[in-house]
Amino acid sequence: MLVLHYAGLVKLGAHSRRTLQPFAVYTSTFAAGVYSNIKALELTSVGAVIAARSCLPLAVAALEWAFMGRQLPSARSSAALAGVLLAAYVFVRTDTTLGVEGSAGAAWLLFWWALLAFQMTYGKHLTLAVEMTESERVFYNNALSLPPTAALCFAMGENRDLSRCVLVLLLSFTALTVKPRSIKLSPVGMRWLLLSCVIGVGISYTGWRLKDLVSATTFTLVGVLNKMATIALTALAFPGTASTQGSVALGACILFGLAYKDAPLRSSNPVLANAVPQLDLTTGKFGIRATEVELKE
Helix, strand or coil: CHHHHHCCCCCCCCCCHHHHHHHHHHHHHHHHHHHHHHHHHHHCCHHHHHHHHHHHHHHHHHHHHHHCCECCCCHHHHHHHHHHHHHHHHHHHHHCCCCCCHHHHHHHHHHHHHHHHHHHHHHHHHHHHCCCCHHHHHHHHHHHCHHHHHHHHHHCCHHHHHHHHHHHHHHHCCCCCCCCCCCCCCHHHHHHHHHHHHHHHHHHHHHHHHHHHCCHHHHHHHHHHHHHHHHHHHHHHCCCCCCHHHHHHHHHHHHHHHCCCCCCECCCCHHHHCEEEEECCCCCCEEEEECCCCCCC
């Protein structure tokens, strides 16, 4: 994003501490979610994680109703979300397992699930409460994620390879011709590394843009359907990895998801529609505050 900024393709404005603090909360919960997701996968199973993720749109819909001034989903949309959950459960029972190793596994799974529900809802709140362009959101989101990511690196014991990784990244983005003998860098590897960075920025940009256009529930549902579509494409590319019943369940899950329609806001007044419970990070007080922003729904 800095390269695009200095090239004049995007504009990154300066922001105050008050506007950046909510992003720090968002990135911190994201890092905590990554760590808890890893622990959940270690102590449970992929099937348990898929099942928990499939429940998430229902939880986010309830959070939007309670805190974001949005109505509950209609009967059709509620049936669609229930259908996604049911189809995902059939797939998990058919082609995977729901194994959970004791209370520790269940605790990590629940903690990850709760963090993800908060992150999905809070991310939508940021698009309404903090005035920024998509480019600025992408930049500050990634820049402020460095401290919690570094903490996560040390927590997982990966700091032993940190200096080597940093040196590789520096060599990737500079014109240095002298390469340390301890690091073997190939042109093909460099191209893939740079391509992954470009794709990562694209994913971040499109993600924030989508958050801006749809509700938190729809954004969460898109994430679930993306996982299911990935599994379905894998099954098509590698026949035999999914049973017939599991494949039908995957297709049904995607079709149910496509039937979902955003629930409208409870008020057409922009001030009242955004009157949601918020935590004031500067005072530590929690209460109702109406943000006078133009609705983009």
